[in-house]
Amino acid sequence: MSSYNSALYPVEMEINSEVQTIRIRAADILLYTLRDKFGLTGSKSGCDNGDCGSCTILVNRQPMKSCLMLTIEADGKQITTIEGLMNSQVQNIFAQHQAFQCGYCTPGFIMNCEGLRNVHPIADEETIRVWLESNICRCTSYEEIHHAVKDIFTPK
Ligand code: FES
Numbered sequence: 003m004s005s006y007n008s009a010l011y012p013v014e015m016e017i018n019s020e021v022q023t024i025r026i027r028a029a030d031i032l033l034y035t036l037r038d039k040f041g042l043t044g045s046k047s048g049c050d051n052g053d054c055g056s057c058t059i060l061v062n063r064q065p066m067k068s069c070l071m072l073t074i075e076a077d078g079k080q081i082t083t084i085e086g087l088m089n090s091q092v093q094n095i096f097a098q099h100q101a102f103q104c105g106y107c108t109p110g111f112i113m114n115c116e117g118l119r120n121v122h123p124i125a126d127e128e129t130i131r132v133w134l135e136s137n138i139c140r141c142t143s144y145e146e147i148h149h150a151v152k153d154i155f156t157p158k
């Protein structure tokens with residue numbers, strides 16, 4: 003076995019406000035490190051190639067598809083997963099609008115919306131529409147999801 007494959011590298015990252023250290027292989031993918039090593043199974047694998055958005059997390063408050071990120075790239079970064087947004091405003095508004103059916107895509111949509119709030123706190127309708135193109139839902143008409151997201155950005 004080559005030393006490249008067997009080598010482990012230390013990574014320190016803040017996950018949902020807790021500093022975590024782990025030793026990983028260079029090729030380890032962040033989505034699977036979060037799920038398999040930290041038990042954070044809210045982030046889902048829908049395609050493993052960056053198309054569906056179900057694995058979306060926040061890295062330094064920006065949305066990122068965790069199936070496309072190496073764990074080693076997360077060293078020193080601040081990671082937020084859906085578990086870190088429990089009872090958040092975005093999650094509650096999705097629930098109020100019943101913006102899900104099977105719910106498989108929902109964590110990714112919620113994370114992406116939280117990221118949108120971080121990047122564009124006053125997003126207009128066109129910005130919301132384009133932003134949501136990075137997430138796929140296989141169950142709904144998207145109508146409920148769009149209602150929920152518009153509600154998030156409607157001044158109260
Ligand atoms: S699993 Fe990452 S984008 Fe589909």
Ligand code: FES
Pocket residue numbers: 101102103104105106107108138139140141142
């Ligand atoms: S609610 Fe099932 S994939 Fe979106």
